[in-house]
């Protein structure tokens with residue numbers, strides 16, 4: 001088969017660093033949410049982003065997606081600017097549940113199809129291959145039977161799985177998950193964690209903000225401790241030492 005321009009993009013993306021953030025700063029009026037944040041991510045890793053409320057986790061996700069304005073520094077995804085990486089479908093974002101309008105009249109299948117929008121062209125009319133990709137993604141996260149439901153008619157864990165399915169349908173290579181386990185029961189958390197590990201093993205890089213410290217050693221390969229800047233980056237066992245937790249959360253232990 002003759003290589004296409006799209007293939008060339010994917011090839012060049014494969015050779016570049018998944019994420020390269022240098023000196024990122026975000027400021028809202030007088031609030032300095034992030035300052036001097038450096039972070040690189042490789043493919044095929046799950047990285048936990050830990051920090052207390054207000055430490056800048058969501059702002060960092062926004063800076064990576066290019067939806068929050070940075071006041072200093074640079075972000076490259078697969079060698080491209082955030083907006084370009086987004087338009088190429090390389091990066092997917094799962095927002096915190098409270099930032100989603102669950103009453104919006106849209107079905108599970110339609111939300112997952114939005115992951116294909118970048119490929120649909122101006123008419124936004126799905127082709128057979130788009131419907132097949134959505135069907136496979138729904139199947140993979142176990143939501144096939146609920147595909148026609150309005151998104152508000154799902155449990156907390158099912159709602160999270162819709163976003164994982166959307167990222168799969170999109171073919172994203174970097175997943176940014178903001179609190180994927182909030183409002184999720186233990187069984188659903190285990191299902192979602194297993195799915196994320198599978199995606200990691202297929203080469204995806206996954207950055208997860210979570211307050212669920214107990215689940216971090218099993219899920220994450222690597223941990224970043226954030227307090228408006230990166231305080232620590234390394235193995236979960238080192239990140240979760242009592243001294244480091246005290247520094248970041250003011251806690252004695254996990």
Ligand SMILES: Nc1ncnc2c1ncn2[C@@H]1O[C@H](COP(=O)(O)OP(=O)(O)OP(=O)(O)O)[C@@H](O)[C@H]1O
Pocket residue numbers: 028029031032033051052053054055056057058059060
């Ligand atoms: N739109 C905004 N306008 C003004 N200040 C903001 C805005 N968004 C965030 N902030 C402030 O920036 C800082 C970082 O917020 P951010 O939401 O990035 O933290 P977070 O670590 O994601 O918090 P949480 O764990 O509560 O979600 C906080 O002090 C917050 O109050």
